[in-house]
Amino acid sequence: MAENRLTYDTAATALLVVDPYNDFISEGGKVWDRLKGVAEANNCVPHMLQVLNAARQANLRVFYALHRRYRPGDYETWKSIAPIQKAAWSRKTFEHGTWGGEIRSEFQPKPGDIVAAEHWCSSSFANTDLDLLLKRHGIHHLIVVGLIAHTCIEATVRFAAELGYEVTVVKDATAAFSYDQMHAALEINIPNYASAVVTTDELVSAIS
16 A cells, blocks of 8 residues: 555544563563564564554554463463463463563553453454454554564454454564564465555654
């Protein structure tokens, strides 16, 4: 989609910030070392912040979709568990009550922002109240930033499309463990579901 055709109805558009946890996007986070190469190459974290600040400036409502923060007893009695959940469980990623399970300081929600119930796997919609909260606020267009491109971002975008939302993904405000995963998510899979996949500069220009 050409930059000059990107238009957003402010009242019906929201920014969705996915998993801005220290464990993902801060030096010393449990997953940062795996994401760092791609994230630093595309300036993922500064771009996420740039989009967040631009959205606030444009008076877009901001929603947060956060992964379940591990608590003892979460998975121990489950009869089945997805590989991605098993991996997070083994590392105690986003452990509740720890620094890694806190939102990075620059991304802290502000009064008026809406924090949805934590998702257990990858989609921000599955088993949460996000769809309800978006609909109650009259939102039908989502701008999505955050982590990780080939898991939570892709799963959330696919689910959003199923629920009837129009979606814009900011491709340099996300990251993955490898360029292959970024390519698969952003150039092969997500364009089937998102109406626009844009850069931070394009997005900021469109909403400013």
